[in-house]
Amino acid sequence: xxxxxxxxxxxxxxxxxxxxxxxxxxxxxxxxxxxxxxxxxxxxxxxxxxxxxxxxxxxxxxxxxxxxxxxxxxxxxxxxxxxxxxxxxxxxxxxxxxxxxxxxxxxxxxxxxxxxxxxxxxxxxxxxxxxxxxxxxxxxxxxxxxxxxxxxxxxxxxxxxxxxxxxxxxxxxxxxxxxxxxxxxxxxxxxxxxxxxxxxxxxxxxxxxxxxxxxxxxxxxxxxxxxxxxxxxxxxxx
Amino acid sequence: xxxxxxxxxxxxxxxxxxxxxxxxxxxxxxxxxxxxxxxxxxxxxxxxxxxxxxxxxxxxxxxxxxxxxxxxxxxxxxxxxxxxxxxxxxxxxxxxxxxxxxxxxxxxxxxxxxxxxxxxxxxxxxxxxxxxxxxxxxxxxxxxxxxxxxxxxxxxxxxxxxxxxxxxxxxxxxxxxxxxxxxxxxxxxxxxxxxxxxxxxxxxxxxxxxxxxxxxxxxxxxxxxxxxxxxxxxxxxx
Numbered sequence: 010x011x012x013x014x015x016x017x018x019x020x021x022x023x024x025x026x027x028x029x030x031x032x033x034x035x036x037x038x039x040x041x042x043x044x045x046x047x048x049x050x051x052x053x054x055x056x057x058x059x060x061x062x063x064x065x066x067x068x069x070x071x072x073x074x075x076x077x078x079x080x081x082x083x084x085x086x087x088x089x090x091x092x093x094x095x096x097x098x099x100x101x102x103x104x105x106x107x108x109x110x111x112x113x114x115x116x117x118x119x120x121x122x123x124x125x126x127x128x129x130x131x132x133x134x135x136x137x138x139x140x141x142x143x144x145x146x147x148x149x150x151x152x153x154x155x156x157x158x159x160x161x162x163x164x165x166x167x168x169x170x171x172x173x174x175x176x177x178x179x180x181x182x183x184x185x186x187x188x189x190x191x192x193x194x195x196x197x198x199x200x201x202x203x204x205x206x207x208x209x210x211x212x213x214x215x216x217x218x219x220x221x222x223x224x225x226x227x228x229x230x231x232x233x234x235x236x237x238x239x240x241x242x243x244x245x246x247x
Numbered sequence: 248x249x250x251x252x253x254x255x256x257x258x259x260x261x262x263x264x265x266x267x268x269x270x271x272x273x274x275x276x277x278x279x280x281x282x283x284x285x286x287x288x289x290x291x292x293x294x295x296x297x298x299x300x301x302x303x304x305x306x307x308x309x310x311x312x313x314x315x316x317x318x319x320x321x322x323x324x325x326x327x328x329x330x331x332x333x334x335x336x337x338x339x340x341x342x343x344x345x346x347x348x349x350x351x352x353x354x355x356x357x358x359x360x361x362x363x364x365x366x367x368x369x370x371x372x373x374x375x376x377x378x379x380x381x382x383x384x385x386x387x388x389x390x391x392x393x394x395x396x397x398x399x400x401x402x403x404x405x406x407x408x409x410x411x412x413x414x415x416x417x418x419x420x421x422x423x424x425x426x427x428x429x430x431x432x433x434x435x436x437x438x439x440x441x442x443x444x445x446x447x448x449x450x451x452x453x454x455x456x457x458x459x460x461x462x463x464x465x466x467x468x469x470x471x472x473x474x475x476x477x478x479x480x481x482x483x484x485x
Contacts, residue, residue, distance in 0.1 A: 141418040141419065142419055143420075145370055145395050145419075156386065156396075157383050157396050180378075180400065180401070182318075182378070182379070182381075183380075
């Protein structure tokens with residue numbers, strides 16, 4: 010399998026293209042200042058992400074919850090976290106706006122330029138567990154230029170379910186080896202390879218907080234490794 | 248229902264954003280020159296479009312054919328037309344390339360600028376019966392900048408089936424009245440309005456050939472009427 014056959018790149022978004030943690034903590038602090046409430050916003054952000062969103066997707070995949078959009082999983086956990094931490098009496102519209110903090114995440118410094126360069130030669134698409142509207146809002150917020158917005162919502166299954174990758178390959182009108190998954194997370198890449206796709210690993214050492222382990226070791230099973238999307242563009246001849 | 252509530256615009260593509268007929272006839276003539284074959288390419292283009300594609304979608308909607316992508320309907324009719332007109336012995340890769348002529352359609356002169364302006368204020372999406380890959384290729388070919396590529400393929404139903412509009416509204420995370428369908432074809436707009444969407448009519452007098460009637464009369468049931476996408480942007484305050 011040669012990287013010369015790649016026609017389309019599908020990107021994991023949270024962590025790979027955008028720095029969700031810094032962006033969410035900043036917006037939580039702004040929310041706290043506005044409403045005169047304080048808590049440990051770093052653990053709030055981590056609980057929201059890892060327990061609420063990733064845990065929620067796990068429950069959907071096990072059949073414990075019906076399929077629902079990321080925004081709905083985020084909201085379930087946000088309501089629980091606010092309640093657990095005794096943050097009460099916030100107007101509903103303000104809570105809804107805080108839930109949409111996930112639509113307003115800053116790209117990593119190399120993301121906008123890297124995607125612009127890659128897009129000249131490849132079809133550049135999201136393949137995220139976030140829903141269409143979230144991804145579209147985030148692209149407009151951060152200046153990310155996608156050719157196509159594919160997600161768990163359009164494919165009907167959360168990654169790493171094989172259906173998510175298979176349906177994305179169909180939408181892109183490609184053979185599996187013509188599509189390269191780009192992600193900071195090895196499980197996502199291995200699942201894509203399981204469906205015949207190629208894989209590019211983008212280590213993001215600052216994605217998780219300081220206390221959470223992050224696997225940065227290149228794996229020879231992946232076709233490419235790059236330190237950010239600008240380097241990925243260079244390695245792909247863009 | 249006020250146009251001030253519009254957040255997203257969904258565009259019909261063939262005829263509304265791109266001039267399919269001129270583009271297809273030009274590519275058919277190039278194909279004929281290359282392979283030393285000649286026929287009436289104008290009626291070839293019209294049969295391909297109206298009988299093959301639109302007729303094929305009608306058969307899908309009636310349940311006579313299983314759901315399939317526009318490219319597959321185009322190919323079925325292309326093979327039949329070549330055979331009927333005695334054009335034989337063309338290599339398979341050349342026929343496949345000709346079928347992809349629908350991925351290489353020129354925008355109307357106002358389309359690129361109009362979409363650029365509209366995109367600053369609205370979510371700008373396709374809502375076409377063409378499939379994802381066709382729409383992505385066409386956007387890259389013609390310089391059309393979409394926030395989102397929605398189609399019969401992503402919604403699982405061809406327009407004017409209500410499911411196509413309803414699923415698009417869900418993907419856009421909007422209320423129905425927050426989405427405005429933009430089209431040159433009144434049937435598409437009426438079907439969108441039937442699902443609670445708003446409607447903008449863009450008459451395209453040169454879409455069909457000289458012998459085919461085209462309905463250009465504004466209908467007061469539509470929220471907007473504009474002579475092209477630049478004028479639409481102006482009317483929507485962009």
